[in-house]
Amino acid sequence: MTPEAVILPRDLPLWRDALPYLDVRNNDAHTVVAYGLARMLLEQTPGADESVVLPAILLHDVGWKRIDPDLLLLAIGRNPTRKDLVRDHEVFGAEIARDILLRHRPEGVDIDAVLAIIDGHDTTREARSLNDAVVKDADKGWRATPHGMKTISGWYDTDILETVETLERVSNPHMLTPAGRAFAEGMCAAVRAEAQIDHYMRMKSDA
Numbered sequence: 736m737t738p739e740a741v742i743l744p745r746d747l748p749l750w751r752d753a754l755p756y757l758d759v760r761n762n763d764a765h766t767v768v769a770y771g772l773a774r775m776l777l778e779q780t781p782g783a784d785e786s787v788v789l790p791a792i793l794l795h796d797v798g799w800k801r802i803d804p805d806l807l808l809l810a811i812g813r814n815p816t817r818k819d820l821v822r823d824h825e826v827f828g829a830e831i832a833r834d835i836l837l838r839h840r841p842e843g844v845d846i847d848a849v850l851a852i853i854d855g856h857d858t859t860r861e862a863r864s865l866n867d868a869v870v871k872d873a874d875k876g877w878r879a880t881p882h883g884m885k886t887i888s889g890w891y892d893t894d895i896l897e898t899v900e901t902l903e904r905v906s907n908p909h910m911l912t913p914a915g916r917a918f919a920e921g922m923c924a925a926v927r928a929e930a931q932i933d934h935y936m937r938m939k940s941d942a
């Protein structure tokens with residue numbers, strides 16, 4: 736069975752041009768999963784515009800490529816000391832994305848609207864528009880996907896339940912759309928329950 740393609744044909748030329756900028760940490764894989772999540776959120780969020788949301792999520796993190804790799808962990812991670820670099824990746828990202836979008840001028844895509852979302856996607860927390868909310872939820876919601884949980888647990892060398900606990904405390908409360916919030920909380924609840932399967936299975940009576 737061939738799975739349905741995640742990335743729309745319109746966005747494939749953008750993806751090819753973005754790839755050389757996404758080989759920093761797991762940004763390439765993160766972007767594919769976040770794009771898939773964005774497509775689900777779009778279906779669940781009436782009024783959001785896929786022609787803005789999807790190009791924005793595809794290109795949102797290209798700016799990390801211009802940040803000194805040795806400083807990356809100071810920008811993110813548990814106790815970030817270089818939050819200015821988070822802002823820098825948004826500004827660089829908008830520049831790189833502008834070049835890519837102008838090269839292809841994908842039909843029906845409002846380039847300025849896409850760039851406005853990329854510029855500020857991490858440093859603003861509130862929803863600046865419904866499209867912005869969906870992009871932010873796809874980006875942050877990635878953490879609650881199987882890929883995100885696995886990746887984050889690897890970064891910090893923690894087990895999956897610790898990651899779930901951190902997400903429930905610091906990430907899920909900031910989800911902006913009902914669908915995004917339900918997704919993130921549902922994934923965490925399911926992983927917590929899965930960790931207790933053996934405990935409950937052992938209660939089977941021998942009688």
Ligand SMILES: [Fe+2]
Pocket residue numbers: 795796824856857
């Ligand atoms: Fe980002």
Ligand SMILES: [Fe+2]
Pocket residue numbers: 765795796874
């Ligand atoms: Fe991201």
